[in-house]
Amino acid sequence: MSGKCVWALNSTNEEHYHDHEWGVPLHDEQKLFEFLVLEGAQAGLSWRTILDKREAYRAAFDHFDPLKVAAYDHKKLASLLQNPGIVKNRLKIESAVSNAQAFLRVQQEFGGFDQYIWRFVDGKTRQNSWLSHSQIPAYSPESASMCKDLQKRGFKFVGKTICYAYMQAVGMVNDHTVDCFRHAQLTATTTP
Numbered sequence: 623m624s625g626k627c628v629w630a631l632n633s634t635n636e637e638h639y640h641d642h643e644w645g646v647p648l649h650d651e652q653k654l655f656e657f658l659v660l661e662g663a664q665a666g667l668s669w670r671t672i673l674d675k676r677e678a679y680r681a682a683f684d685h686f687d688p689l690k691v692a693a694y695d696h697k698k699l700a701s702l703l704q705n706p707g708i709v710k711n712r713l714k715i716e717s718a719v720s721n722a723q724a725f726l727r728v729q730q731e732f733g734g735f736d737q738y739i740w741r742f743v744d745g746k747t748r749q750n751s752w753l754s755h756s757q758i759p760a761y762s763p764e765s766a767s768m769c770k771d772l773q774k775r776g777f778k779f780v781g782k783t784i785c786y787a788y789m790q791a792v793g794m795v796n797d798h799t800v801d802c803f804r805h806a807q808l809t810a811t812t813t814p
Contacts, residue, residue, distance in 0.1 A: 625801040628755050645808050646749055647793035649736045654792060655725055656686035659718045661788045662779030663709050669787075678707025683718060688729075690800075691722035717778035724776040741793065748795040748810055758797050761786040763809040784787045 632641030635657075648654060660679065664672045672679075676787065682705050684690040694702075702715045725735055732738040742764045752758050767787035772780040780788075789795045798805035 623804065626798075627802045627804070630802075633670055633673075635676075636670055638640060641683050641804065643799055645793050645796050645804060647811075648791075649733055649740075651729070652688070654735050654739065655688045655691075655722065656680075657788055658721055658725065658777075658780075659683060659686060659691075660719055662721065663711075663714050664787070665779055665781075665784060667709065675708055678705070680772045682708050686788055688725045689724040691719055692726055694719045694722075694738050695698070699761050701780055707754065708735075714779060721777050721779075724754055724772075728775060738790075739768070742771075742796045743789070747808070748775055748789075750795060751805075752797060752799050753801075755799060759786070762789075762795070764794075 625641060626637070628731050630637045648657070660672050663679070672690040680686065682702055699712075699715060699719070700770065703710050704714060708715075728738045748762075748764070750758075765788075766782040768784040768785045769791070771778055774787070786795075790797050793808070796808045797807065798808060
């Protein structure tokens with residue numbers, strides 16, 4: 623049996639996410655927005671916490687439709703703060719709304735958030751070859767650059783570490799360790 627990244631063995635949700643989503647190049651606008659919200663919600667918490675609440679987040683945030691989220695009013699924000707299925711942090715909830723508004727502005731300017739965000743890796747996945755989980759960095763020059771540009775455009779909860787986690791999630795970097803079965807699969811599918 624092929625190995626897996628060590629963190630994937632912590633829970634069923636993490637294993638499923640690892641095996642099917644993490645590191646897979648993503649170009650769907652709504653999914654890109656979903657991960658932007660989820661990575662911001664994760665700040666200071668474990669990714670497992672967010673994965674366990676993911677379905678509740680989808681229901682609470684209209685399946686991450688940025689047009690709908692951008693239009694949330696004070697009444698909707700108040701109801702989200704009472705929702706036991708999500709992280710009830712006012713700043714994180716408010717940032718989802720302001721990030722949706724910024725997301726729509728980026729879509730207008732660049733013809734899509736996908737075209738904008740993938741510029742930070744020149745449109746192709748960075749293939750890394752880590753031998754162990756401990757080698758994986760918390761951030762990169764690309765995530766620092768992304769962070770700075772996103773913040774300039776009004777995005778919140780997009781520090782360089784959150785941006786790097788986002789890059790991992792949406793396949794902008796392949797950070798599966800070399801002994802993981804997904805490393806070779808994703809290298810093969812993302813290399814021209």
